[in-house]
Amino acid sequence: MTALIKMINTHLACEFQASHTYLAMSIWLREKDLAGFSSYMQTKSQEERSHAARLIAYLVDADAKVELPSIDAPQRSWSSTQDLFDQVYELEQAVTASINKIYSIAEQAGERSATAMLDWFVAEQLQEEAEARFVRKRLRLAGQNSAALLLLDQQFLDGTALTTVKAGPAGLANNV
Ligand SMILES: [Fe+2]
Numbered sequence: 001m002t003a004l005i006k007m008i009n010t011h012l013a014c015e016f017q018a019s020h021t022y023l024a025m026s027i028w029l030r031e032k033d034l035a036g037f038s039s040y041m042q043t044k045s046q047e048e049r050s051h052a053a054r055l056i057a058y059l060v061d062a063d064a065k066v067e068l069p070s071i072d073a074p075q076r077s078w079s080s081t082q083d084l085f086d087q088v089y090e091l092e093q094a095v096t097a098s099i100n101k102i103y104s105i106a107e108q109a110g111e112r113s114a115t116a117m118l119d120w121f122v123a124e125q126l127q128e129e130a131e132a133r134f135v136r137k138r139l140r141l142a143g144q145n146s147a148a149l150l151l152l153d154q155q156f157l158d159g160t161a162l163t164t165v166k167a168g169p170a171g172l173a174n175n176v
């Protein structure tokens with residue numbers, strides 16, 4: 001197994017672990033009756049599984065061996081919604097670091113099909129980190145104010161919470 005294939009297999013654990021952790025977060029948020037935040041984290045959990053699926057598809061197409069990792073039981077509770085989203089941000093940063101590492105290995109090996117596949121992940125991670133940072137900042141602004149927290153929760157339910165982030169770099173360019 002080449003270093004690149006090994007690294008992609010190792011990275012599968014990052015995506016599955018993130019999926020599992022986000023599902024646990026979604027449950028905790030639901031228990032706190034923060035339905036909007038909860039459904040957002042549930043969607044994120046599904047997205048992480050789909051990221052793993054993309055990598056698996058690449059491995060299969062490249063005729064490489066897929067080794068599914070074992071996943072640790074995730075944390076079950078958080079001291080606050082702010083604490084929870086701080087962790088989301090840290091987790092996304094760790095995933096980005098792992099993707100960047102794989103990218104470097106793929107580049108060094110001259111594996112164009114891998115860098116092409118990874119380009120999608122680089123863009124995705126930029127978006128995911130921007131989103132996580134945005135939610136974190138919003139929660140900092142809300143502070144201890146329950147009304148502000150509930151408003152944010154409602155915006156997640158309405159699908160408007162991330163409208164400005166969702167625009168992404170391309171969206172911003174269109175507005176200039
Ligand atoms: Fe991911």
Ligand SMILES: [Fe+2]
Pocket residue numbers: 018048092095128
């Ligand atoms: Fe992610």
